[in-house]
Amino acid sequence: MLKHWAEGARHGAFVFTSNVDGHFQAAGYDEARVLECHGTINFMQCGKPCGDAIWPSCSMINGIDIDALAAPSLPRCPHCGHLARPNFLLFDDGFWVETRSSAQWERLRIWLRTVQRPVVIELGAGTAVPSVRMFAESVRGPLIRVNLDESEVVGDGVGIRGTSLDVLSAIDAALARA
């Protein structure tokens, strides 16, 4: 539904997600319009790290079966031989290679300069790790906050209590009637 709405919007949409599963790209969203603020399971990096290199972790590269979440052999950095790790941010993680996320931030900043007053649709973002909420509230535009427990909005916007699927389905039905 979100992708369908975005396709009808003049400037399209930009995805900001703390999910690391790459499901937006798998659903057909343009890779150049996705920011994964906590990184992605679809790339690997050196655990040390010995540099800024990241490499795709798809299929059985580096010995990890992503679909089965199994590693018959431990993945190694192709540059130094140290243990490799997924390229996403853990708690108290001082070793995450941020280059990919930084490039995504740059593309988002450029896109935000082209739009006047983007509507932000925030789905199920928690307050414990508020990365998504902080970004959503930083954008100068109306905020639609969809959340089961914490849907309150201060300022320009509306909070809707419910699951993302239920609320988006209701909005989609209302748009179809309009």
Ligand SMILES: [Zn+2]
């Ligand atoms: Zn290395």
